[in-house]
Amino acid sequence: MKKNSTKILAFILIAILICACNAVKRVPDGKSLLTKNTILVNGKSTNDETASNQMYQKPNGTLLGYKLRLNLYNLANLNPDSTYQAKFKNNPGLYERQAKILSAKQVDRLGQSFLYKGIHEFLKSTGEPPVIIDTTKTKKSLLRLKFYYFNNGYFNVKTDYNIDSVGRKKAKVNYNITTGPAFLLDSIRTSIMTPALDSLYKTNKEPSLLKSGSQYKTSDFEDEKNRITTYFRNHGAYFFQPTYVTYDIDTIGKKNKADVNLIINNNNIQERDSSRTEPFKIYKISDVNIYTDYSPANSKTPIKDSTTYNNFNLYSYKKLKYKPRAITDAVFISKGSTFSDTRTTLSTRYLNNLKIFNYPSIQYEVDKRDPLGESLIANVFLTPRKKYSFGATLDFTHSNIQDFGIGASVSETIRNVFNRAETLEISARVNIGSSKDMANPNNNFFNVSEYGLDMKLNFPRILLPFGTEKIIPKRMIPSTSISAGFSKQRNIGLDKENFTGGLAYNWSPKRSNTAKLELLNAQFVRNLNPDNYFNVYTSSYNELNNIASTYNTKAENLDTSNNLIITKGTAGFTDDVINGRTLLTPGSPDYKQVESIEERRVRLTENDFILATSYTFTKTTKKDLADNTFYQFKTKIESAGTLLTAVSNIAKLPKNISGNYEIFNLEYSEYIKTEFDYIKHWDFGKEKVIAVRSFFGIAIPFGNSDYIPFSRSYYSGGSNDNRAWQPYSLGPGTTNASNDFNEANMKIALSAEFRFKVFGDVKGAIFADAGNIWNVLDNVIDEKAKFSGVNDLAEIALGSGFGLRYDLSFFVIRLDLGFKTYNPAHDEGNRWFREYNFGHSVLNFGINYPF
Template identity: 40%
Template sequence: MKNNCIVSYIFLGVIILLLSACNAIKHVNEGEHLLKKNTIKVNDKKNIDDEVNTYLMQRPNSLVLGIPVSLNFYNLGSKNFLHPYEIWRDSFPKRHRSFSKAFSEKQSRGYRNFKNSINEWFFRSGEAPVVLDTLKTVETAKNLRDYFQSEGYFRATVDYKETFKSKKRVTVEYNVNTGKAYKIDSISKNIRTPILDSIYEKNSNASLIKKGNQFRFKDFENEADRLTSIYRNTGIYHFNRNTIHFDADSSLVPFKANIHLNINNRLIEENDSIYSTPFRVQKISKIDVYTDYSFSRKNDPYNATDTYNKYTFHAHDEIKYNSKLLTNSIFIYPDSIYKDEDRDLTRKNLRGLKNFRLVDIKYTELNQDSLAAQIFLTPYKKYSFAVNTELSHSNIKQMGVSGKVSIMNRNIFRGAEILNFSLQGSFFNSTDVADQDKNIFFNAWEFGGDVSLEIPRILFPINTTKIIPKNMAPKTNFTLGTSFQKNIGLDKQLFTGIIGYNWQSSKKIRHRFELINAQFIKNLNPESYFEIYTSEYNDLIDVSESMSETITIPPEMYDDNGNLIPLDFIDYMLDPSNNFESSHPNEYGDTQNIDSKYNIITENVLVPAITYEFTYNNREDYKDTDFSFFRVRLASAGALTTQFAKETPESSNKELFGIPIAQYLKGDFEYKKFWGMGDENTLAYRAFLGVAVPYGNSSTIPFNRSYFIGGANDLRAWKIYDLGPGSTENDLEYNVGTLKFLTSLEYRFNILNSFKGAIFADAGNIWDITNSELIEEEGKFTGISSLTDIALGTGFGVRYDFNFLVVRLDLGFKTYEPYLAKGKKWFTNYNFNHSVFNFGINYPF
């Protein structure tokens, strides 16, 4: 706790330093004014449209919580250091003599150069004061006028006012008078090519230009894009957007515009002359695929040839790909009309095979009505060897260094399959043993290996083409793996086998179905249970002390040091011949509960699951800051496997090869929403709901498939496993449940270049919904009233963006603690002594 407090104060000190105020006009010269604020008023009302703000040519210095942090950082620098050493020496002779007298000339120069480097870093990393430039004010007014005119306000006017404040500061106000908007009165067209006119008429109902709509330039641009897309996907290969022209006449009726659409014929330049000809629908009559193209051998002959369904495949020496299977990723079809969509889909799917580093598609005109398509593929090397090391972090592995060696074999069965074999190992700091040996930073390790095969098609006994067509880029994945974990809980060995399918039904929607996701979990060190779960051991000691008041406990229940031997004592307490169930019912019941927990956590288990995952993500690209994400994952474990298993006489549970089979249903639902707020500021929201229900062969959920809460990516004011279930307050090291709710709201903002900041609030908890006798009533979910058990944590954080990853430091404070007495739940431990410091890699969600 003491170390955590020290880290917390250091963390807070860094925040205060970054936000500390400085003289904002330190580097503003005489006659200059620091721009403090821009205001845009539209028809005497303050503008609330973010798009309008994008036309400002000059903006004030960026703010963090109302403080110009970047400017303050810049102002930490001194321009006296911007000159060469000799100028500095002559400008400050007394300072120079003092340094030279105390040190040598060389040391004086070195000291000054060192301070100069720091000074330059302040200027380079900070943000220079934004000084008013009236020319940019004038340019902004022009931009605003042009924008509103493009929105149909042809008579819009913009005035501006620069108000000079005291202490070299200025504000600028722009006043926009839009006037009345022009609307579309009539629409006419002149499409010279008959086939284009026919296609236009078939698609005219979806036109973005309609009578009565407000005149907006962007609508005409979008309509031109729409028509271009339609034509280029209905066989008009030579069509281009520049062929479309819109003319507007607004002189006839006040505030009305008549629109005329012109689409000319195709222009052809030939023999120093240009002539026009009607556009024609063109078909693909020939398709050639070059499977080993390279620029260095582009002029070498292609000696190997193969054909399949009118596709011709070429290679310099040998065609190494199965022609039939490769066509599964080609969507340009023989005798079909030309389509941009087919070309783009072909390029996307061929790249998705991860066998080709270059995919290039070209078309050649054979005659007026037909085209030849040429697909050039440059393959990667068949074998690749990779060694990766990384800094890792998770809820259980607080800090780790890992390494991975992998060998990839591409096109192993000539169908663009990928076989991957990897070995990985890591050393890390585990929360399980973090308090056992504080002198060892990396107190745990993990080693494992796996082999996987990715096949770019669906391998299933039933034909799935109608349900999952090839344009959804389906893939089949086989994985076999094992890993050993040391000093994580009871130490584990895991064997995993997966047969999975994934496909993308649209740009925004992905699916994954795992026919088999089987995992065998073997505890390698069950005898360490009471060393790790010390609270359980302490409960046993309490039982023994209570028993010793009335009976004499046999000495063999203790080791040579006088410590209670847990398992021997449990057997002694539960031995029917001792009749403790009737003579000491409370102690017997407590021991029985401890024994049940021990058996649940130390039991080896087979988890054969069938899973389905649906993901919706409408993010356009990595620059998109306004998007939504939704994921649902459903799992059914043991439903089929138990049909082939036999019951054991001892427990009436079904086992396979002597291993109990876990049987449960589980559903995870997650929603995220992000709002971009300009200047690299983002508001992020997350909600998660998880439910797991055991049935049949199981009365509980396997420990590693249960829900927990807390940690750097979860409820950040509590350490992992520290909270729950419900309002129970116990000393268990690992608290888990079968129901979980979590929600987070986080405001992310830019502080200084790559330094980012955040303010967050996390709320959630776990509960038990199995009515287990091992869980106290306070830990069970009983309905709406249980929602008062939701814990709340708030805090702030600093992040550094390395572009390829984000290092995150978050400080969480316990704001509402449901397990405390009434009247003490709010802000009782809202202080640095009880705060939780989180180190994370990348954003929490």
């Protein structure tokens, strides 16, 4: 208690010190600290973020309303060197006395130490100097505001500003905007000098962005200019640029209306010291030349090998190493077609996707053989990557099971394996880690290990015995991957070997959409140490042992301390209960508990064979890493075992004594699984973002199975899920995580997070996570773990908390502290805030944002 009181007192003193800082300490006399910018539009305050972004000066940043960075800056000594020297000037003889003890050199170096100088440099760099009102910048802000509203159709806008004092050396700036009525677009005409472009414009089915009756906006005019340019350049106008689109806007004699004349002049051609104009030409492609091994070094050397395939000319400065179709399938520019920017972009994307060339370049030149000058030659320059490349990585990892891990891998990539632009990737990996959740009798720090070997062969096309161009055209950049892998793990104490293999097809229906069809996904999981089950799942053992203390009838099941012997005693007692050799009767609570423990043990220790087919579709509007206004939707449906059952039925194969089919003397899994994942981000400016995520997943066993394999089940809790619970420690249902590593076959998860800037690269977040897992339509008998109807939605747990993140540009280090806000494991009426304290909180460490 005394220790905690000391911490609390220290925290209060620090808080008082920071809060006691004078915000205007660094504000000179006669100047004012900017506390607020207010934009008043026609007398009313506006929260228009774009308008606010016109400000040259913005108030000092706040953290939950407190100017933390300003006060940190005010704590700093701006001239620590002078202060250090003044100490000796004000105390004659002090320097000599200290020099006798430390030496003159050490006394001088002491002034550069962290205590005297470093801490102040840190406070200055971390903090933020006061934003002092500068009327020159205020006038610039006012001018930008005037342009902003003028560009939105308020041609008669009037602006001024005033500065209001709000305290000693503090003031706010009011920007007063009187817009007047907005101007609307009236008649819209076009004047296009080139007949060919005029014809294209009239046949364009895309609606114009400029519409009669809509409010004037400069951005609409720019967007229309880009729309026209894109359309023309995709229909042969090779030399057309946005600068050729101009507008004549006439407001004379109009009341708050503007007539628009869209003007497109002829092509302006520069010839030495003169220029001339002529109508734009619509260009067609006369030749497509592909240089398969181009480099600046060999560009002047003669071509040694060439061929023509489907009207494509392929050239090589050495021997041609590619099957022609492998390259031409990636080029969307064809002889006789009209020039198109889109085809150029698609070709570049596809060629990049082959991963056998560096920075493909496509250049055009006017074909001098055409007397009309309306033909282009497309030259595709490809620089091959090395056929063999070796890679090695060293990673430090953190996961829901592994608290700390060190991983290393080596890989070899072989390109153009069969001369059809294929790539073969072979990699080996090893990982050692530490986990406090593992069975660890020897108390070793590194108690988790894994090694494995993987192979993946990629084909830049769909590999099927029939054509797929009509279903998946090559503009969707299709590919096929064949994979195989093996790994051996020493993980949760059971240890396992994992064999995988798969055949998958990938394509992109649109730029923002991706699709993946895993035609075959095979997995064989072999548990190497099933007898160690009760050493790992200690809660199950304790429950079984507690029941055995009352109902066990055989002394050989117990050790000298009268506890069940693992594995002989646990297996013996369970067998006695289920076969009626104890006083426990079917239907009694303890009998059901033993039955449930045994069901779970069998499920988690049995070897699994899974042969699945799945389809995954993803759509995202995210443009780049800096985009914070987007959504992402992902759905997946997976079916396992159906093909094997169909073959078994057709072949009339025999079933085992359990009434199930087997393959390699092993009952295979059969289930259907579907998932929906939706993420949405809203950017409110000033580095404030709200992010939400919703997830629903369910896997239903049928036919050959009455449960879902552990590797395909769901769990809840952890740094990327409900952060108020440890991984695998939430649910199922209201069971209060009675087992170790709790999992189930249905999951609901909802999360929301408000992200904001604290200072520098340090970001903060306030979050709320809701969700749980349940068993449904499987062999679990515990009613508390089952989802029986809509009423069970009351079992959704809620966690809330806050976090800090440090942005290193290429990844984010994340710390989140979660508190159990609503815990369905408690009795109804006693679920809210029962464990809402630091003692029951969970600190999560993560890499990058959770969603």
